Amino acid sequence: MKVRMAELECEKAEITARLAENPARVPDVHRGIVEIYERKVTKLMETLKNPKARLDASADIRSLIGKIVLHPGDKAWRGSCHALHGSLMGILDFVNDYPKPGTDRVITKVCPLSRE
Secondary structure (H helix, E strand, O other), rough: HHHHHHHHHHHHHHHHHHHOOOOOOOOOOOOOOHHHHHHHHHHHHHHHHOOHHHHHHHHHHHOOOEEEEEEEOHHHHOOOEEEOHHHHHHHHHHHHHHHOOOOOOOOOOOOOOOOO
């Protein structure tokens, strides 16, 4: 038993050393991506506040969402399966890859039928 524990401690030390050698994962995104999306979302929010310009909001929403794919569920009462494509999906995926402590995770990959 002591021999096995010593082996495991040695293995743990090797793994810890290998992990220390690997650099932290750095996101590969455009430097201004946050500002771009922030401007788009701010523009959308301002458009939605103005009752006369709400119809223009559709263009702002379309700029964030490329397409939405719907697949029927296996039972009619279970609803359908959705896949979101476009800039908004990229934002949500990025948020999941680099979450802030204490924030909720956004589920972006739900449907195995979504292959598009």
